[in-house]
Amino acid sequence: MNLFSTESKSEEIVHLYIVIAIVTVISFLCVGLAAIFIRLNRQLNTEIKARQATLAELRENERNLRFITENSADVIWTMDIESGKFTYVSPSVYNLRGYTVEEVMAQSVEELMTPDSAERAFNSLAESITRWNSGDHSDTRRVTEIDQPHKDGHLVSTEVVTTLHANSQGQLTSIIGISRDITERKKSEEAIRNLAFYDPLTTLPNRRLLFDRLEQAISHARRNEGRLALMFIDLDKFKPINDQYGHATGDKLLQTVARRMQRCLRETDTAARIGGDEFIVLLPEISNRDDVLMIAEKIREALNKPYPNINSNELHISACIGIALYPEHGHTEKQLLKNGDSAMYQAKESGRNCVWIYQPEADVIAEQETQLLRLNWKKAYESGNDQIDHEHKELFQLAAILINNAMEKDRYHEAFDHAFQALHDHVVQHFAEEEKILAAYDYSDLAEHTKLHRELIDQVEHLYQSMRAEQLSMGSLIDFIIDDLVKGHLLKKDRKFYPLFRQAHKQH
Known part of the structure; x- marks a missing residue:
C-alpha cells in the first residue's frame, strides 16, 4: 500500500x-x-501620428494652394490636351476677364482669345508637342502674349506661361498654364516706344520713324516701279510769335499745325515733326505731280488760316513747302532728303507762303528727241493775278522756243531771229503791264522792281545788238534766259509781290 x-x-x-x-x-x-504587442502597438501609434501629421500638412498645403489660386491676380488653369477643354480655372479669372469660372470653362476658343492670339497660341503649342514627340523633353515651358476679350467688350493683354505634363507612360495629357494681366506693362512699353518714335509735343512721328518709313516706301516703289513724294514744310513767321507770346503759345500753335496737316492727308501718308517748326510729309504712293501739288496746296491753305490765341486775338503764319519726287529727284533717301530741303529753301527765296517742286538747273530739262530743251510752267509759279500769270506762261513758251532755235541757229537762222524778236517784244510789253498792275496795288517796292525791269531790258537790248552783229554767244544767251530772266526774276524777284494778290483775294 x-x-x-x-x-x-x-x-x-x-x-x-x-x-x-x-x-x-x-x-x-x-x-x-x-512585448511584441506593445512594440507593435507603439509602432502603430507612431505611424498613425505620422500619418495624421502628413494629412494635416497636406490639408494645410491644400488650404494654402487654394488660398493662392483663389486670391492670386494671376489665373491658374489646367487643360486636357486631347479635348482642348479646361479641367480647372482659378476664380481670379473673374477679375481678369469679368467672366465666372463656369462661363470660362464653357467658352470656345473664339471666345477665349482673338484670332491672331489663337494662331500664336496654337503655333506655340504645336512646336512644344513636336519637340516632345521627337524626344526633347528638356523644355516644355512657353511664354505667349494673348489678347483676351473682357465681358464688357474691351481686350485684356495677357502673358500666358504654359507647361506640358505627361502620364507615367510618357504620353502628354495636360497643360498647366498661368495667365497674367500685362496691360500696364504694355502701356509702359508703348510710352517708351512713343518716346523713341514720336514727337511728344505734337504726337507726330519723329525723324527716326519717318526715315524708317521712307526706307520702306522707297523699297516698295522700287519693286513695283511706283512713285512717292517728300514734302519739306517750314513755317513762316513762327519765331516772332514764339518770342512775343511765349513758348506755351508756340507749343499750342505747333499742335494746331500738326492737326491741320493730318486732316489734309490720307491714312497711308506720314506727317512728321523733325524739329522746331520744320515738318516732313511722306506720300508713299502717288500717281502724278498734280496729285502732289493738290495735297501740298491743301496743306498750305490750311496752315495759312488764322489761329485763335489764348488772348482771343488771332495769330497768322504761313508755310513754305518744298517737294522732291521719287524717282525724278533721287533714288535714295539721302538724295530725296537733300533735294526736298533744297526745294523748300527755293520756296523761301521765292517769297514764302508757296509750294515749290525741286527743279534742277532752274527747271531746264534736257530732251533727246525733237525738243532739245524745255521750260515747264508749274501751277506753283502762279501769282494769283490772271493777267500776270498769263503773260508769265507766254514768256516761258517764248523763252523755250528761243532756246531751242538757238541750238539750231546755224540751220534755222531766220527762225532764231524771229524767236528772239518775239521774246524781246514780249518782255518789254510784259514789264510795262506788270508795273501798272503793281502801281494799282500800291506795291511798296515798285521803284526797285521797275529798276530791275530796266536792267533786264538793257541786257536784252545788248544781246539783241550782239545777235545783229553776229557776235552773240549762245552760252551767254541761254544763261541770261535761264539764270537772269526766268530763275532770277520771274521765279524769285516777282514772288515778292505775290502776297499782294492773295491778300486782295482774302479781303474780297
Missing part, C-alpha cells in the same frame, strides 16, 4: 512539474507576445 502510494505521489509530482513547466513556458510566451 505504501509503495503504491509512493509511486502515485511521484507521478503527481511529475505531472505537477510538467504543468509548472507548461505554465512557465506559457507565461514566457505571454510575456513575449505582450
Whole structure:
C-alpha cells in the first residue's frame, strides 16, 4: 500500500512539474507576445501620428494652394490636351476677364482669345508637342502674349506661361498654364516706344520713324516701279510769335499745325515733326505731280488760316513747302532728303507762303528727241493775278522756243531771229503791264522792281545788238534766259509781290 502510494505521489509530482513547466513556458510566451504587442502597438501609434501629421500638412498645403489660386491676380488653369477643354480655372479669372469660372470653362476658343492670339497660341503649342514627340523633353515651358476679350467688350493683354505634363507612360495629357494681366506693362512699353518714335509735343512721328518709313516706301516703289513724294514744310513767321507770346503759345500753335496737316492727308501718308517748326510729309504712293501739288496746296491753305490765341486775338503764319519726287529727284533717301530741303529753301527765296517742286538747273530739262530743251510752267509759279500769270506762261513758251532755235541757229537762222524778236517784244510789253498792275496795288517796292525791269531790258537790248552783229554767244544767251530772266526774276524777284494778290483775294 505504501509503495503504491509512493509511486502515485511521484507521478503527481511529475505531472505537477510538467504543468509548472507548461505554465512557465506559457507565461514566457505571454510575456513575449505582450512585448511584441506593445512594440507593435507603439509602432502603430507612431505611424498613425505620422500619418495624421502628413494629412494635416497636406490639408494645410491644400488650404494654402487654394488660398493662392483663389486670391492670386494671376489665373491658374489646367487643360486636357486631347479635348482642348479646361479641367480647372482659378476664380481670379473673374477679375481678369469679368467672366465666372463656369462661363470660362464653357467658352470656345473664339471666345477665349482673338484670332491672331489663337494662331500664336496654337503655333506655340504645336512646336512644344513636336519637340516632345521627337524626344526633347528638356523644355516644355512657353511664354505667349494673348489678347483676351473682357465681358464688357474691351481686350485684356495677357502673358500666358504654359507647361506640358505627361502620364507615367510618357504620353502628354495636360497643360498647366498661368495667365497674367500685362496691360500696364504694355502701356509702359508703348510710352517708351512713343518716346523713341514720336514727337511728344505734337504726337507726330519723329525723324527716326519717318526715315524708317521712307526706307520702306522707297523699297516698295522700287519693286513695283511706283512713285512717292517728300514734302519739306517750314513755317513762316513762327519765331516772332514764339518770342512775343511765349513758348506755351508756340507749343499750342505747333499742335494746331500738326492737326491741320493730318486732316489734309490720307491714312497711308506720314506727317512728321523733325524739329522746331520744320515738318516732313511722306506720300508713299502717288500717281502724278498734280496729285502732289493738290495735297501740298491743301496743306498750305490750311496752315495759312488764322489761329485763335489764348488772348482771343488771332495769330497768322504761313508755310513754305518744298517737294522732291521719287524717282525724278533721287533714288535714295539721302538724295530725296537733300533735294526736298533744297526745294523748300527755293520756296523761301521765292517769297514764302508757296509750294515749290525741286527743279534742277532752274527747271531746264534736257530732251533727246525733237525738243532739245524745255521750260515747264508749274501751277506753283502762279501769282494769283490772271493777267500776270498769263503773260508769265507766254514768256516761258517764248523763252523755250528761243532756246531751242538757238541750238539750231546755224540751220534755222531766220527762225532764231524771229524767236528772239518775239521774246524781246514780249518782255518789254510784259514789264510795262506788270508795273501798272503793281502801281494799282500800291506795291511798296515798285521803284526797285521797275529798276530791275530796266536792267533786264538793257541786257536784252545788248544781246539783241550782239545777235545783229553776229557776235552773240549762245552760252551767254541761254544763261541770261535761264539764270537772269526766268530763275532770277520771274521765279524769285516777282514772288515778292505775290502776297499782294492773295491778300486782295482774302479781303474780297
